[in-house]
Amino acid sequence: MRRxxxxxxxxxxxxxxxxxxxxxxVCTTVAVGLSGCSAGGVTGPAAQGMxxxxxxxxxxxxxxxxxxxxxxxxxxxxxxxxxxxxELRDIEGSDRLGLLRNGEVNVxxxxxxxxxxxxxxxxxxxLRGLYAQARDEGADPSQxxxxxxxxxxxxxxxxxxxxxxxxxxxxxxDSLPQNTVAVYRKTALERADRRALNNVAGGVSSDDLAxxxxxx
Numbered sequence: 001m002r003r004x005x006x007x008x009x010x011x012x013x014x015x016x017x018x019x020x021x022x023x024x025x026v027c028t029t030v031a032v033g034l035s036g037c038s039a040g041g042v043t044g045p046a047a048q049g050m051x052x053x054x055x056x057x058x059x060x061x062x063x064x065x066x067x068x069x070x071x072x073x074x075x076x077x078x079x080x081x082x083x084x085x086x087e088l089r090d091i092e093g094s095d096r097l098g099l100l101r102n103g104e105v106n107v108x109x110x111x112x113x114x115x116x117x118x119x120x121x122x123x124x125x126x127l128r129g130l131y132a133q134a135r136d137e138g139a140d141p142s143q144x145x146x147x148x149x150x151x152x153x154x155x156x157x158x159x160x161x162x163x164x165x166x167x168x169x170x171x172x173x174d175s176l177p178q179n180t181v182a183v184y185r186k187t188a189l190e191r192a193d194r195r196a197l198n199n200v201a202g203g204v205s206s207d208d209l210a211x212x213x214x215x216x
Contacts (some may be wrong), residue, residue, distance in 0.1 A: 013147070053106070053188045058084050061091040061105035066215075068109045069169045070209050071180065071200070078196035097183070101159060106188035112148045112165050113176025115183065119155035127151055128175050141177070148177040163188050163197035168206045180204070 053162050062068045076086045084119040089105055096108040097118070112117075131144055149165040154160060166180035182197045189197070 042061045054058045054190050058086045058137045059105040059106040061089050082192040094203040107184045111171035111178040112152050114171045116152040144177050145177045166201040168204050175208050
């Protein structure tokens with residue numbers, strides 16, 4: 001019997017395919033309104049707006065979660081390497097995705113399982129039951145980190161995207177994998193910026209966050 005999570009074991013391939021489909025959808029949508037979409041990207045006023053967004057500051061929305069504030073320094077350092085200044089904005093956790101979609105911020109932070117519960121509570125509960133069973137059977141934590149991330153990723157609105165799942169765990173609820181993740185507006189980040197996000201994901205561990213907390 002094929003299990004619910006088996007197609008998600010290869011998250012990188014699925015993310016690549018999703019990215020290609022999303023790009024095609026954006027191209028088609030822009031072409032209807034501007035008749036200027038091609039393999040080279042968006043043209044006209046839309047291109048100018050995107051250029052302004054990708055050249056301005058990174059507006060990083062932070063909740064009152066101390067883990068996010070400890071991570072902020074790592075993100076500021078990573079974006080400094082791409083020439084993008086970072087402006088920190090205090091936001092409510094419940095407002096993250098709405099503020100992201102309307103452009104008031106262009107990067108927010110969270111945890112994989114926690115964000116899945118926000119985006120698709122039904123799918124979150126379904127995955128939670130499968131994860132509990134898998135843990136009883138000695139599940140591979142890194143495999144389930146990727147399964148949860150891929151499930152969360154697939155629930156994102158088409159104008160948003162997410163970094164790779166971080167090595168660090170940022171939320172206390174262990175009923176789902178809770179690795180840290182950054183969610184961002186597609187139009188706000190260029191390739192180097194996205195690489196910077198993933199560098200933080202792979203470079204900050206739970207021990208690093210705990211050590212930072214001890215210093216506070």
